Amino acid sequence: MKYPKKRTQGHYEDSKSGNRPDRRGGHPAKRASGSKERPRGEKAEAEEIRLNKFIADSGVCSRREADKLIASGVVLVNGKVVTALGTKVSSRDKVTIGTQSLKREKLQYVLLNKPKGYITTMKDPQERKTVSLLIQHACKERIVPVGRLDRNTTGLLLFTNDGQLAKKLTHPKHKIKKIYQVELDKPLTKSDLLAISEGVTLEDGFIAADKVAYLDPERKSVVGIEIHSGKNRIIRRIFAHLGYNVIKLDRTVFAGLTKKDIPRGKYRHLTTMEVNYLRML
Known part of the structure; x- marks a missing residue:
């Protein structure tokens, strides 16, 4: 028998089960067996999230790795093994991996x-x-x-x-912007400035700065360099390759964040x- 559907807050709710399909028309998200329904108006701390995110937020591993743990059958919710990747839980559910009880941390x-x-x-x-x-x-x-x-x-x-x-x-792949102020042991020549911009080949491969410029035309030993590579000691190695020693290296911008007021x-x-x-x- 088909049951009529009633409109509730912009979503359609099955009047028999109370389950809501997602906005894309898919099936309702699975609830972990034994999970308690959240009373209307309860604080956001009991809001349901995907189990893999809950595990990741507890600091155990990434979401992708959490999916593997769930699929392998080692994750328990309220004492029962859960293997469905779409399972949702709230902060009131007890999630364990082996003997370790997980708690979703506040993100800092x-x-x-x-x-x-x-x-x-x-x-x-x-x-x-x-x-x-x-x-x-x-x-x-x-x-x-x-x-x-x-x-x-x-x-x-x-x-x-x-x-x-x-x-x-x-x-x-995300090419996060990082900007540094570099003080060298001697003035940087224009030819070497261009070389850094066009790229140099180091022992672990080719690397080019996104941008490089003199910060003070009168003091060419101090330059600004923008680079997204996260390779170890990459800026020091670039300048060493060209015959310069880095006296001071200061990261002034990271992913759009600055040192202002810190x-x-x-x-x-x-x-x-x-x-x-x-x-x-």
């Missing part, structure tokens, strides 16, 4: 103006100063750096527990608008 985004002398890692077996010391009071969640800066490189370094965004910002060694949290901007890149 912290922008640090890194000083010289700190290595980009959260722990160091040699007990050197790490960037973790500078952001240890930023939030209770475990956040990690997006990419890295050399020990003697200063400037912008983003930290987050949003694994999906971090992966996006570090993947070469003193050296200090940090700030990103605004919602900034986070949304990064997600659209």
Whole structure:
């Protein structure tokens, strides 16, 4: 028997089951077995999200890796094995992988103006100063750096527990803009400036800057360089290839974010608008 459909808030709802098809006309998203229905008007914390996102937001792995875990049958929701990739859960559901109980963390985004002398890692077996010391009071969640800066490189370094965004910002295909101010041991010649712009071949392949320019026509040992490559020590290696030593290297822009109002060694949290901007890149 077919049941009539009634209109509710712009969606069609099956009057028998209460399930709503998605806007594209697909089947209703599957609920995890044993999940409780959310009372009308309850806080957004109980809003349903896909299980793979819940797992990723707990800091275990990426969404793609979470899909593999779900399909392999090791993920339990409210004590029952779930293998359907479209399953949705809320913060009130108990999600476990093996003996590990997962909790969706609040996503944090912290922008640090890194000083010289700190290595980009959260722990160091040699007990050197790490960037973790500078952001240890930023939030209770475990956040990690997006990419890295050399020990003697200063400037912008983003930290987050949003694994999906971090992966996006570090993947070469997205060509995330990074701008550095470089101070050299001697003036950069116009021919070498052109060479950097057109590209040079290093031991690990060809690399070209997106933009390079003198910051002060009277002081040609200080230049600005825009580059999207994330290769290790890439800027220092470019200039070393041409016979220059980098005296100071400072990242002034990362993915459109700047150092404005962040003193050296200090940090700030990103605004919602900034986070949304990064997600659209």
